[in-house]
Amino acid sequence: MLIRLFRALSVTLCHHPWPGANEASPRLLCTAAQQKSGQGSEEDQHAEQSAAEKGLAEEKGQLEDQLKEVTDKYKRALADTENLRTRSQKMVEDSKLYGIQRLCKDLLEVADILEKATESVPSEEVSSQKNPHLKNLYDGLVMTDKQMQKVFAKHGLVKLNPDGGQKFDPYEHEALFHAPVEGKEPGTVAVVTKVGYKLHGRTLRPALVGVAKAP
Structure with a gap:
């Protein structure tokens, strides 16, 4: 406020010097006032520039913090999505591999019966000359058991x-x-x-x- 008043007074003295005053004095005063005014203007500009730079620096810091926060959230979301995809894929694969385990458990009882049936026949009784019907039945059970084990191994x-x-x-x-x-x-x-x-x-x-x- 004082700087503006000083500028106005200087301009007035430069254009309307008081009567009887030395002509050199207003000119010198005007020149000094203009120099003072120029210095004040430079100081104002420097202060305004410093304030603007400070404001930009603060805004930059806030934007960098926001960018870091958004980047962290994105990385966490990406990791969660990848973990979910991996778990889902494993569940699908396990379902394909072990989805038949209930059926397999039921078939194991049949395999146990076949195994017990073949083991219960005395080896000396299994002869085509002595008992051909028993021999054919025994061979059929053995073949059935082997085929079932092949099917088991396939799955x-x-x-x-x-x-x-x-x-x-x-x-x-x-x-x-x-x-x-x-x-x-x-x-x-x-x-x-x-x-x-x-x-x-x-x-x-x-x-x-x-x-x-x-x-």
Whole structure:
């Protein structure tokens, strides 16, 4: 406000000097006033420029913070979407692989019956000369059992029949009893009472076994 008043007074003195005054004095005063006014204008411009730069810097900082926040949200949303896609894909694949496990469990009972039927026939009775009808029936059961095992293997279902002396595995075996067995190390499978099955590497039915223990 004072600067503006000083400018107005200087302009008035430059154009209308007072009577009797030295002509050089108003001119000098006018020149000084103009220089002072120019300095004040430069200071104002510098102050306005500094204020504008400060405002732009603050606005830039706010925009950078907003950009960072939006970028983080986008990355999290992208990661969540990818995880959801991966889980969905795995569920679809598992459904294709293990969707038949209920049917397989039902067919295992049929496979057990065929296996018991072939095992129950004494080998000395299976002779075409002695009993040809029994021989034909036995051969038919054996062929049926082999064909069923081929169908099982085609769909990823394999028999789980641990050999004697194999280490007991709770993920594949179910212990029916523990007993000391001569010639068997403790903690190993001593006898298999019922074979198990795996479906694509996953235990569908554990093998029922007896486990040897220390005497």
